[in-house]
Structures are given as C-alpha cells and as structure tokens.
Amino acid sequence: SHIQRLPLPYFQNTPTGDLMAHATNDISAVRNVVGPGIMYPADTLMTLTMSLALMFVKDWQLTLLALIPMPFVSYAVYYLGKVIHEKFNERQEQYSILTTKAQENLSGARVVKAYVREEYEVEQFRTASWEYFKKNLVLAKAQSVMWPLMFILVGLSIIITIYMGGLKVINGEMTIGTLTAFMTYLSLLIWPMIAFGWVTNMWQQGAASMKRLAKIFDTVPSIGDSERTDHTITDIEGTIEFRNVSFTHETAATPTLQGIDLTIPQGSTLAIVGFTGSGKSSLVNLIPRLYDVTEGSVLIDGKDIRTIPIATLRKHIGYVPQETFLFSDSIAENIRYGDDEAERERIHDAAEVSQIAKDVADFPQRFETMLGERGITLSGGQKQRTSIARAILRRPKILILDDALSAVDTYTEESILQRLRSLMKGRTSIIIAHRISTVKDADRIIVLHEGKIAEQGTHDQLIAMKGIYAGLYQKQLLEKELENL
Ligand SMILES: Nc1ncnc2c1ncn2[C@@H]1O[C@H](COP(=O)(O)OP(=O)(O)OP(=O)(O)O)[C@@H](O)[C@H]1O
Numbered sequence: 001s002h003i004q005r006l007p008l009p010y011f012q013n014t015p016t017g018d019l020m021a022h023a024t025n026d027i028s029a030v031r032n033v034v035g036p037g038i039m040y041p042a043d044t045l046m047t048l049t050m051s052l053a054l055m056f057v058k059d060w061q062l063t064l065l066a067l068i069p070m071p072f073v074s075y076a077v078y079y080l081g082k083v084i085h086e087k088f089n090e091r092q093e094q095y096s097i098l099t100t101k102a103q104e105n106l107s108g109a110r111v112v113k114a115y116v117r118e119e120y121e122v123e124q125f126r127t128a129s130w131e132y133f134k135k136n137l138v139l140a141k142a143q144s145v146m147w148p149l150m151f152i153l154v155g156l157s158i159i160i161t162i163y164m165g166g167l168k169v170i171n172g173e174m175t176i177g178t179l180t181a182f183m184t185y186l187s188l189l190i191w192p193m194i195a196f197g198w199v200t201n202m203w204q205q206g207a208a209s210m211k212r213l214a215k216i217f218d219t220v221p222s223i224g225d226s227e228r229t230d231h232t233i234t235d236i237e238g239t240i241e242f243r244n245v246s247f248t249h250e251t252a253a254t255p256t257l258q259g260i261d262l263t264i265p266q267g268s269t270l271a272i273v274g275f276t277g278s279g280k281s282s283l284v285n286l287i288p289r290l291y292d293v294t295e296g297s298v299l300i301d302g303k304d305i306r307t308i309p310i311a312t313l314r315k316h317i318g319y320v321p322q323e324t325f326l327f328s329d330s331i332a333e334n335i336r337y338g339d340d341e342a343e344r345e346r347i348h349d350a351a352e353v354s355q356i357a358k359d360v361a362d363f364p365q366r367f368e369t370m371l372g373e374r375g376i377t378l379s380g381g382q383k384q385r386t387s388i389a390r391a392i393l394r395r396p397k398i399l400i401l402d403d404a405l406s407a408v409d410t411y412t413e414e415s416i417l418q419r420l421r422s423l424m425k426g427r428t429s430i431i432i433a434h435r436i437s438t439v440k441d442a443d444r445i446i447v448l449h450e451g452k453i454a455e456q457g458t459h460d461q462l463i464a465m466k467g468i469y470a471g472l473y474q475k476q477l478l479e480k481e482l483e484n485l
C-alpha cells in the first residue's frame with residue numbers, strides 16, 4: 001500500500017524488477033527473521049543454559065576443555081556470515097536485473113518480434129541468467145563451507161571430551177556413568193551451536209533485505225496530503241487557474257514548462273495544441289498532481305491544489321492519459337475502474353458516449369469479453385475509446401483527454417466530441433490534440449511551444465494571427481485536399 005502511494009517519478013526511476021525482487025525475496029528474508037529467527041533462539045537458549053549448568057556441576061574442568069572450540073565457532077560464523085551476506089546481496093541484485101529483463105521482454109514482445117531481435121534478447125537473457133547462476137554458485141560455496149566447518153569444530157569438542165573424560169575414567173576420577181551423562185549434555189549443545197550459526201545467517205540476510213526495504217519505506221510520498229491540506233474541501237467546481245507555473249522534470253536538465261499563466265473557467269473547453277515535446281502532457285499532468293509544479297501554483301476554484309485533499313481532487317478529474325492502459329479483465333470491469341459503484345446501465349451509457357458500444361456489440365461476450373492475456377486484443381482506437389468511457393463514467397467535473405482521439409477516425413471523433421459536449425455541459429474539459437479538427441470548436445485554444453504559451457484564442461482568432469496554429473491548419477487542410485483528390 002505504501003508503494004501504491006509513491007509518486008509517478010518514483011516509478012519512472014525504479015526498475016520494475018527491483019520492486020518485484022523486494023516484494024518477493026526481501027520480504028521472505030525478513031519474514032524468516034521474525035519467524036524462525038526469533039523462535040529458535042528462544043527455544044535453544046533454554047537447552048543451552050540448562051546443559052551448560054549441569055555440565056559445570058558434573059565437572060567444570062572438562063566442561064571448559066570441551067568448550068575450547070566454541071570461540072572458533074563464533075568467529076567462523078561471524079566471518080563466513082559476512083561473506084555470505086555480501087554474496088547474498090550480489091545475488092539479489094542480479095536477480096533484480098534478471099526479472100527486469102524478463103518483464104521487459106514479455107511486455108515488449110511485439111517490439112522484439114518486429115525488429116527480429118529474438119536471438120539478441122535470448123542471448124542477453126542467457127548472459128544475465130548465467131551471471132545469476134554464477135552468483136548463486138558463489139553463494140552456495142560460501143554457504144557450504146559453513147556447515148562442514150561447524151561439524152569439524154563440534155567434532156573436535158567431542159573428541160576432547162572423550163579423550164580427557166576417558167583418561168579421567170581410567171584414572172578413576174570419573175565414573176563411566178558421569179562421562180555418558182556428560183556426553184549426552186554435550187550432544188544437547190550441538191543443536192544450539194548449529195542453530196546459533198544458522199540464525200545468525202538468517203539475521204544477516206534479513207538485515208540486508210530490511211535495509212533495502214527500508215529504502216523503499218523511507219521514500220516519503222512527495223505528492224500527497226500534508227499539513228497544508230484543508231480537509232473541509234470535499235467538492236470542486238472546476239475553474240482551473242495556472243499562475244506563473246514552471247515545471248522541470250526530476251531528471252530533466254531544462255525546464256519543461258515556463259511562466260504559464262492560464263485560466264480555464266468552469267464549464268468551458270480548452271484545447272491544447274503544439275509540436276511534439278512542447279509540454280502538453282506535462283501541463284495537464286499537473287492538474288491531478290501526477291507531478292507537482294516547480295514554481296508558481298495551480299488553483300482550482302481559487303484554491304491551490306496542494307491544499308485540496310488529493311483523493312477529492314482526483315475523484316473529480318476524468319483523465320485519459322496519452323498511453324492508454326487496460327487491465328486483463330473484462331471490458332465492463334475496465335470501464336468500471338473509473339467508478340467501482342457504477343451499475344451496468346451507466347457503464348453502457350459511458351460506452352455509448354465514447355462510441356465503443358458499437359464495437360462491443362460485435363464481441364463474443366459483449367461487455368463480459370475479456371481483454372489482454374486471457375482475452376481479445378483491442379485495436380488502438382478501441383483502447384482509446386474504452387479509456388474515454390472509463391474517464392466519463394465518473395462524471396468528472398474536469399475531463400482531460402490527452403491525445404485520446406488520435407487513433408480514432410475523424411468521423412467517429414466528430415460524434416464522440418458532439419456527445420461529450422452535451423455530457424460535459426457545465427463541466428470543464430481539456431483536450432490535447434494534434435488534429436485541428438479535434439480542437440477547432442473549443443472555447444479557447446492555446447498553442448504550446450517549447451514549454452511556453454505561444455498563441456491563444458479561438459479558432460478564428462488564431463487563424464487570423466497567421467502563426468503556428470494557422471500554419472498547422474493550412475498544412476492539414478492541404479493534406480485533406482490531397483486525400484480527396
Ligand atoms: N518523465 C519525464 N522525465 C524527464 N523528462 C520528461 C519526462 N516526460 C517528458 N519529459 C520531457 O518533457 C518535455 C515535454 O514532454 P511532454 O510529454 O509534455 O510533451 P508533449 O507536448 O505531450 O508531446 P507529445 O505531443 O509528443 O505528446 C519533452 O522534452 C520530454 O522529453
């Protein structure tokens with residue numbers, strides 16, 4: 001649950017394989033510590049003290065002699081434990097690399113095939129596996145030295161006892177009975193000695209894992225509710241204002257957005273156009289706080305969005321990201337993701353508005369058709385329309401479509417936009433697009449250029465300006481004419 005709350009940049013900078021490794025190996029290593037790691041010491045401590053006490057009472061000299069190898073056991077455990085700890089770390093890291101590789105290859109299978117890179121990927125994976133194998137082997141070697149060494153040391157202590165005890169018996173200083181009892185106590189000590197080494201090992205592995213887990217837990221969600229949050233805000237209206245907003249991506253050298261001043265009145269439609277990389281997606285990502293501004297502020301209904309509880313803020317925003325993501329679940333469930341309480345009827349309505357309903361009618365199990373790995377694969381445009389249905393299902397006060405109509409033909413686009421207009425009456429819409437046909441009817445259009453607002457106005461005003469927008473329009477008009485020829 002902590003991982004789910006981490007901000008977007010965290011996931012962009014952390015390989016999935018690392019997170020998967022933490023979730024499996026590290027957690028089980030820590031679990032070993034709190035289970036057997038605590039149970040065995042408690043259990044064996046009792047045996048240890050009792051046996052030692054009885055041995056001392058029987059013959060303290062012999063006891064001390066028998067215990068001579070003990071410090072060596074401690075040292076061996078300490079030293080080997082350290083080596084094992086290091087090798088364990090190295091192996092864990094290799095495991096992270098391996099899982100990242102496997103994960104990328106499976107989800108990127110399409111690209112791998114298209115570029116005929118199967119051989120290359122197999123080779124890469126083989127190398128990574130081989131590394132993992134070697135690291136495991138080194139770890140196993142270190143671990144395998146541990147046990148024989150311990151048995152030798154334990155055996156040594158037994159030999160000393162038999163030899164010295166035997167002499168005592170011969171000399172009549174000790175009865176055979178006492179020696180037998182002594183041997184029994186000593187054998188009772190063997191398990192605690194072994195458990196000691198084993199538990200130390202477990203603790204060391206657990207500590208290594210805990211350190212890595214702590215690193216995740218110490219990553220404070222940088223975006224979330226804070227002491228600035230005003231919990232009395234439970235609703236939003238939908239007037240959005242950008243005040244002198246600048247934004248730089250964590251890993252970027254230059255600012256992505258600079259000096260953005262913009263007001264989007266409630267109920268209006270804003271369209272954003274601009275060349276690729278001009279900062280359109282970055283700009284809208286600031287509204288649901290997927291990123292926080294670097295400078296300036298974003299306000300909704302006149303309130304800084306950092307004072308609005310994040311759940312409230314996001315609940316009222318319907319966001320269709322540029323890269324659609326659908327889960328391996330039925331279409332109905334994918335749409336319901338926007339509002340898990342929605343009844344069937346509302347799902348159908350949303351599907352109707354986004355024009356996915358007519359496609360769904362042709363699917364084998366209609367809305368129950370499974371998507372992804374266990375079901376059918378949708379076309380790019382179908383995915384986009386499913387995403388739009390998901391966003392409008394929650395009847396958002398603010399709807400953001402980031403290039404969400406790019407894979408839809410102009411005819412379907414027109415009817416989606418028309419239905420959206422009546423659905424979004426009184427609500428705020430932000431539409432990012434590359435096609436003029438998508439944006440021309442918006443109340444206001446802004447042109448982003450290199451992170452700044454270069455032009456703004458209505459379609460007609462922008463055409464009259466003869467700037468970037470007019471140029472785009474001319475070009476697209478020409479393309480259309482060519483198509484019609
Ligand atoms: N996560 C990120 N980390 C660092 N830089 C980023 C990140 N995302 C985007 N950028 C950079 O920010 C700039 C703006 O990107 P953005 O995605 O906002 O552009 P865009 O206008 O939406 O482009 P497109 O039309 O291609 O979708 C680009 O130069 C990009 O390289």
Ligand SMILES: [Mg+2]
Pocket residue numbers: 280281282322402403
């Ligand atoms: Mg974009």
